[in-house]
Amino acid sequence: MLAESLAISAVLFTIGVVGVLIRRNAIIIFMCVELMLNAVNLSFVAFSRYYGAEGQVFVLLVMTVAAAEAAVGLAIIISIFRHRQTVNLQNINLLKG
Amino acid sequence: MMLLQVASQAHPLSGTVAEWVWLLPVLPLLGFVINGGLALLGLRANGDARPAAGRHTYAGIVSVVGPLVLVLSFALAVAIFGAMRGAHMEAPFIRNYFDWMPVGDLQIGAALQLDQLAMVMVLVITGIGMLIHIFSVGYMRDDPGYPRYFAYLNLFVFFMLVLVLGANYPVLFVGWEGVGLCSYLLIGFWFSDKVNADAGKKAFIVNRIGDFGFLIAMFLLFAHVGVLDFRGVEAAAPSLAFGGWLVTAICLFMFLGCAGKSAQIPLYVWLPDAMAGPTPVSALIHAATMVTAGVYLVARSAFLFSMAPVAGLVVALIGGLTAIFAATIGLKQWDIKKVLAYSTVSQLGYMFIGVGVGAYTAGIFHLVTHAFFKGLLFLGAGSVIYAMHAAYHHTHRHEDAQDMRNMGGMRRFMPLTWVLMWIATLAIAGIPPFSGFFSKDEVLAAAFTRAGQSTLADAYLFGVPGGTVLYLVYVLGLASALLTAIYMTRMMLYTFHGSNRTGEGEQQHLREAPWVMTGPLVALGVGSAFAGWLNLPAILPLGPRHTLDHWLEPVVGAPTALTAQATAGGGEHSAGMEITLILIAILVAVGGIVYAFARLKPERLVPKADSPEDEGFGLVLANKYYVDEVYDAAFVTPTYQLSRIFLWKGVDTGLIDGLMVNGTSALARGLGWVGSRLQTGATGTYAWVLVAGVLAVLGAVTLR
Numbered sequence: 180m181l182a183e184s185l186a187i188s189a190v191l192f193t194i195g196v197v198g199v200l201i202r203r204n205a206i207i208i209f210m211c212v213e214l215m216l217n218a219v220n221l222s223f224v225a226f227s228r229y230y231g232a233e234g235q236v237f238v239l240l241v242m243t244v245a246a247a248e249a250a251v252g253l254a255i256i257i258s259i260f261r262h263r264q265t266v267n268l269q270n271i272n273l274l275k276g
Numbered sequence: 277m278m279l280l281q282v283a284s285q286a287h288p289l290s291g292t293v294a295e296w297v298w299l300l301p302v303l304p305l306l307g308f309v310i311n312g313g314l315a316l317l318g319l320r321a322n323g324d325a326r327p328a329a330g331r332h333t334y335a336g337i338v339s340v341v342g343p344l345v346l347v348l349s350f351a352l353a354v355a356i357f358g359a360m361r362g363a364h365m366e367a368p369f370i371r372n373y374f375d376w377m378p379v380g381d382l383q384i385g386a387a388l389q390l391d392q393l394a395m396v397m398v399l400v401i402t403g404i405g406m407l408i409h410i411f412s413v414g415y416m417r418d419d420p421g422y423p424r425y426f427a428y429l430n431l432f433v434f435f436m437l438v439l440v441l442g443a444n445y446p447v448l449f450v451g452w453e454g455v456g457l458c459s460y461l462l463i464g465f466w467f468s469d470k471v472n473a474d475a476g477k478k479a480f481i482v483n484r485i486g487d488f489g490f491l492i493a494m495f496l497l498f499a500h501v502g503v504l505d506f507r508g509v510e511a512a513a514p515s516l517a518f519g520g521w522l523v524t525a526i527c528l529f530m531f532l533g534c535a536g537k538s539a540q541i542p543l544y545v546w547l548p549d550a551m552a553g554p555t556p557v558s559a560l561i562h563a564a565t566m567v568t569a570g571v572y573l574v575a576r577s578a579f580l581f582s583m584a585p586v587a588g589l590v591v592a593l594i595g596g597l598t599a600i601f602a603a604t605i606g607l608k609q610w611d612i613k614k615v616l617a618y619s620t621v622s623q624l625g626y627m628f629i630g631v632g633v634g635a636y637t638a639g640i641f642h643l644v645t646h647a648f649f650k651g652l653l654f655l656g657a658g659s660v661i662y663a664m665h666a667a668y669h670h671t672h673r674h675e676d677a678q679d680m681r682n683m684g685g686m687r688r689f690m691p692l693t694w695v696l697m698w699i700a701t702l703a704i705a706g707i708p709p710f711s712g713f714f715s716k717d718e719v720l721a722a723a724f725t726r727a728g729q730s731t732l733a734d735a736y737l738f739g740v741p742g743g744t745v746l747y748l749v750y751v752l753g754l755a756s757a758l759l760t761a762i763y764m765t766r767m768m769l770y771t772f773h774g775s776n777r778t779g780e781g782e783q784q785h786l787r788e789a790p791w792v793m794t795g796p797l798v799a800l801g802v803g804s805a806f807a808g809w810l811n812l813p814a815i816l817p818l819g820p821r822h823t824l825d826h827w828l829e830p831v832v833g834a835p836t837a838l839t840a841q842a843t844a845g846g847g848e849h850s851a852g853m854e855i856t857l858i859l860i861a862i863l864v865a866v867g868g869i870v871y872a873f874a875r876l877k878p879e880r881l882v883p884k885a886d887s888p889e890d891e892g893f894g895l896v897l898a899n900k901y902y903v904d905e906v907y908d909a910a911f912v913t914p915t916y917q918l919s920r921i922f923l924w925k926g927v928d929t930g931l932i933d934g935l936m937v938n939g940t941s942a943l944a945r946g947l948g949w950v951g952s953r954l955q956t957g958a959t960g961t962y963a964w965v966l967v968a969g970v971l972a973v974l975g976a977v978t979l980r
Binding site for chain 1: 957958959960962967
């Protein structure tokens with residue numbers, strides 16, 4: 180049971196990473212980050228079944244932080260969109276040296 | 277320290293006028309401050325860096341202050357001399373005014389030392405300095421830089437007195453450098469003319485080479501003896517190895533300093549150029565006092581030189597070579613001051629023969645008589661130049677007022693100067709009973725005697741026995757005496773005899789200088805005639821004999837006796853030989869004068885345009901053996917080229933500016949450029965790098 184859960188978690192995490200790396204749209208990248216977080220949450224829950232309830236507590240903590248992060252992140256994305264009329268990350272390279 | 281105090285308390289000069297010895301140099305310093313201040317005030321009043329031509333606003337005050345401080349200083353010197361005469365002092369009178377350099381073991385005080393040798397120098401400096409200051413009042417009267425001139429001249433006297441009164445080598449060195457500075461300032465006094473400024477620089481730079489040697493000598497003394505005051509070194513000197521490398525090295529390095537300051541081969545080249553300064557400066561600094569500082573230093577360090585016979589031989593040989601070398605050049609010079617300049621170099625050579633062979637009194641004696649007659653010759657020449665200059669000024673002609681070919685027949689216009697100049701000429705040529713005869717004879721006799729029997733004669737210089745070297749030195753000195761008589765008579769004939777070549781219009785304006793200038797000439801003339809009485813030889817049955825010998829006995833007596841010792845051979849030379857030597861010297865001098873009269877008949881004295889070109893050896897002499905050209909090619913040009921191509925273009929602009937300064941900034945800029953390439957600004961790149969990093973760390977941890 181644990182092995183399957185961890186496998187799904189790994190698959191989800193990898194999908195998230197690949198999404199972050201290859202997609203251009205900021206919203207999608209953002210969603211992929213959320214996917215990675217939830218992949219980790221899944222592993223926490225799976226482990227908690229064997230090692231006690233601390234994993235579940237940790238999941239709640241992660242979800243709270245993710246919610247806060249989502250609020251801030253979306254606000255930034257909206258702000259960028261208002262400014263540049265795009266959320267395509269290829270066009271956003273003001274930090275180019 | 278306490279011991280020293282107690283000892284000096286008991287000194288016979290304590291509590292006498294000698295306690296005021298510090299005032300001797302301070303008086304001229306005061307004059308420098310006042311005159312310098314007036315010079316600056318004058319600049320402000322004119323509102324311009326270049327003062328207007330004509331007499332200076334403050335000329336009146338300066339004419340009083342400038343000579344007065346010297347008169348007071350001389351009066352004080354005479355008073356102290358009087359006290360010393362009655363005191364019978366064996367040890368020098370030393371006063372330490374404050375600790376100057378208390379560094380670890382090295383205790384150097386700002387101390388003055390008064391002894392018989394210093395007293396002789398002080399009297400010469402203040403006495404002749406006073407006369408030359410008075411002469412300058414007339415000579416420089418209409419110069420716009422009048423206060424500046426007297427400020428420099430006063431400052432020079434201050435430093436010169438510090439030089440001779442200093443109680444240790446560093447204090448002496450302060451005076452030594454100070455007189456060099458004043459010499460530089462006064463040679464380049466008319467600095468708006470580039471030739472003069474260059475002459476000043478040349479004097480200063482050539483002297484640096486000598487000072488380097490002096491400094492090394494002081495370092496060696498400190499490193500191996502541990503003290504630098506004269507008393508301490510004198511006490512320690514006998515414990516050094518006699519003739520050892522250390523004492524020889526110290527003496528030779530010290531003599532390098534003397535060769536620079538006193539214009540000996542190979543560093544004499546600056547002195548003839550130094551004639552670019554005003555003529556009284558040439559008289560005071562470049563004839564009577566400063567250039568004799570080297571002779572003084574050797575005599576002052578007699579306790580060292582008497583321990584190093586090889587160094588003594590070198591000093592005497594260099595002196596002899598310089599004497600003949602400069603005398604030959606003097607034969608062919610046309611500038612009246614250049615003749616006197618080479619004559620000075622030549623006579624300084626005599627002084628070094630004297631102090632080199634260990635006859636310190638003879639060297640100092642010649643120094644004193646030379647100060648009189650050479651001071652007189654220069655001031656007389658200045659008086660002639662003054663008259664010539666005034667005459668050309670009246671007729672608005674621009675001829676060389678110093679070229680002897682433009683003179684001639686001056687005795688009709690300046691009879692007093694003519695008579696006095698002849699006295700000085702006979703003195704320098706060595707005609708009895710004038711002063712130069714006695715001193716020059718004493719120097720030559722010392723060289724001859726010591727060639728037979730002395731520690732020097734026992735030593736070897738490059739394998740040549742010292743006795744042979746000294747006989748050679750004697751012959752060189754005798755030959756120089758002949759040449760001296762010739763070139764001095766030539767100068768007199770060209771200047772004062774024959775018909776006048778100045779010009780019809782100018783002749784009416786040629787006249788004797790005012791009394792303020794002729795007065796000092798007369799005083800110096802008396803000195804030139806009678807200074808020989810200071811030290812008459814024993815064989816003469818008149819007057820006080822060996823006065824100077826007895827006077828200097830406490831200072832240089834022991835070293836003189838030390839060098840006169842010998843391990844082998846010889847004996848006291850007889851009165852007969854002494855008379856023979858004197859007769860030879862007189863014969864040579866008279867022969868030179870007669871030869872010059874015979875060669876230069878009045879019809880041979882022609883103006884510049886009619887005079888034949890020099891050829892052969894004469895041309896070489898007229899061009900001063902091309903020494904300046906050789907030095908230019910050997911030292912000056914390579915130094916310039918080295919500085920320009922290697923040091924400036926290569927090291928400074930190439931290495932320091934190019935590689936180091938600009939290279940550092942280029943390196944920082946390059947690294948920044950490489951770093952900035954990493955900052956693409958594209959979030960994707962950062963994500964890839966982040967993932968790659970995470971994978972790398974994970975891989976490193978798990979696959980370990």
